[in-house]
Amino acid sequence: MTSERQTQLQGQRQTERSTTMIDRIPTTKVVIFGESGVGKTCFSDMFVMGTHYSTWAIADQAQNHRPLLVDDTWHKLDLLDVNSSLFHGPLDPNFNSTLYNDFLARARGIALLYDITSRKSYEDITTKGYWCVYQSRFHTAMVDPAAGNRVAFPCPRQRFGCVLVGTKKDLVRQDSGKREVDEEVAREWADSQGIPFFEVDTDVEVETEDAMRALVGDIRRKEERDAEDVQTERNRLKESKERRFRTIKGAFR
Numbered sequence: 001m002t003s004e005r006q007t008q009l010q011g012q013r014q015t016e017r018s019t020t021m022i023d024r025i026p027t028t029k030v031v032i033f034g035e036s037g038v039g040k041t042c043f044s045d046m047f048v049m050g051t052h053y054s055t056w057a058i059a060d061q062a063q064n065h066r067p068l069l070v071d072d073t074w075h076k077l078d079l080l081d082v083n084s085s086l087f088h089g090p091l092d093p094n095f096n097s098t099l100y101n102d103f104l105a106r107a108r109g110i111a112l113l114y115d116i117t118s119r120k121s122y123e124d125i126t127t128k129g130y131w132c133v134y135q136s137r138f139h140t141a142m143v144d145p146a147a148g149n150r151v152a153f154p155c156p157r158q159r160f161g162c163v164l165v166g167t168k169k170d171l172v173r174q175d176s177g178k179r180e181v182d183e184e185v186a187r188e189w190a191d192s193q194g195i196p197f198f199e200v201d202t203d204v205e206v207e208t209e210d211a212m213r214a215l216v217g218d219i220r221r222k223e224e225r226d227a228e229d230v231q232t233e234r235n236r237l238k239e240s241k242e243r244r245f246r247t248i249k250g251a252f253r
């Protein structure tokens with residue numbers, strides 16, 4: 001990392017930490033999703049605290065968030081670390097699938113993590129893990145939370161912000177023989193899904209930061225597209241209602 005980028009990052013962190021508006025910034029819930037051991041905790045710690053193995057609990061609401069200034073807009077990123085192997089591995093008696101599906105369904109963004117030295121971690125997250133996110137969101141989006149009714153598509157939160165992140169880049173830098181996931185293959189998959197892609201060393205703060213900033217950008221793009229779809233559908237319904245009304249009026253002339 002260039003020292004210029006490091007200085008810029010430090011200045012930015014100071015501004016973000018000293019913001020007094022933290023309680024007024026809307027929360028952006030983000031799930032850090034990946035198989036066991038891919039580096040979810042290291043990635044989250046480095047992004048939130050700028051260090052590893054800090055002694056905060058992921059459930060501690062006071063500490064698992066971080067204010068982030070992206071394109072002059074403040075975001076309070078609220079991170080939740082979810083192990084994707086819980087959804088398809090040996091059944092854990094404590095696993096509450098309803099609760100975890102809800103985390104995936106209600107998050108505004110999902111960071112899909114895999115370890116570039118483990119082909120299995122990549123295959124699992126880009127197939128079973130990704131499918132799980134879609135399923136959770138589809139079922140929740142179909143239910144209107146206010147009315148408890150099924151609602152038709154398009155609807156808000158149909159899409160979700162996403163980023164694909166390969167971890168343990170440092171291991172491959174030391175020994176290229178350790179790489180099990182080709183960078184181009186992962187990039188092509190991310191491109192095919194229209195999501196940003198990064199390879200990171202979770203020890204390098206700026207790399208976790210760049211991935212999370214890209215996720216915030218993707219959340220904004222997806223939410224704008226959802227809003228456009230909803231507006232188009234509203235206009236279509238309004239026009240068809242007006243057309244019906246004109247036809248009925250015409251029948252009584």
Ligand SMILES: Nc1nc2c(ncn2[C@@H]2O[C@H](COP(=O)(O)OP(=O)(O)OP(=O)(O)O)[C@@H](O)[C@H]2O)c(=O)[nH]1
Nearest residue numbers: 036037038039040041042083167168169201202203
């Ligand atoms: N070399 C290297 N090791 C990493 C990196 N990220 C994580 N690790 C190591 O990988 C191991 C697992 O990291 P964790 O952050 O605990 O992984 P996790 O995904 O939270 O794992 P679970 O909590 O078991 O689901 C630890 O020994 C980390 O030190 C990285 O970028 N490079």
Ligand SMILES: [Mg+2]
Nearest residue numbers: 040041042081
């Ligand atoms: Mg962990």
